[in-house]
Amino acid sequence: MSDTLRRLPWTNDGRAAYVTPGNGTVNRLADQMEQSACAVAADLAQQATRVARDMGASAAEMRPLLALLAASVVDVVQVAELRRERLESGAHST
Numbered sequence: 001m002s003d004t005l006r007r008l009p010w011t012n013d014g015r016a017a018y019v020t021p022g023n024g025t026v027n028r029l030a031d032q033m034e035q036s037a038c039a040v041a042a043d044l045a046q047q048a049t050r051v052a053r054d055m056g057a058s059a060a061e062m063r064p065l066l067a068l069l070a071a072s073v074v075d076v077v078q079v080a081e082l083r084r085e086r087l088e089s090g091a092h093s094t
Contacts, residue, residue, distance in 0.1 A: 004089070007082055009033045021086070034082065037075040044069045 005018040008030050019026045048069050051057045 006030070007085055009037070009078060009082060034079045037072070037079050041069075041072040041076045044072050 004020065006021045006027065008017040008019055008026070010017055010033070019030070021027065044065070048065055051062055051065055
């Protein structure tokens with residue numbers, strides 16, 4: 001896609017979705033989704049740290065948290081990739 005378009009943190013029928021950079025509704029929604037992904041990851045990291053330090057934590061406690069944490073890492077990696085693309089293209093929306 002063109003360097004002037006921003007790739008969004010969702011897809012359209014499995015294909016990347018794009019919008020013109022700016023301060024419109026779609027850009028604000030994308031910013032909010034990215035911020036939410038980062039906030040969720042930070043919260044899960046704190047929870048995982050607490051559970052990891054609990055020597056009495058069971059596998060049943062750790063497995064669901066680990067699955068959520070892994071999914072969150074995938075989301076945050078996507079946020080980082082999207083932000084890198086915007087920095088490289090000069091389209092700084094956040």
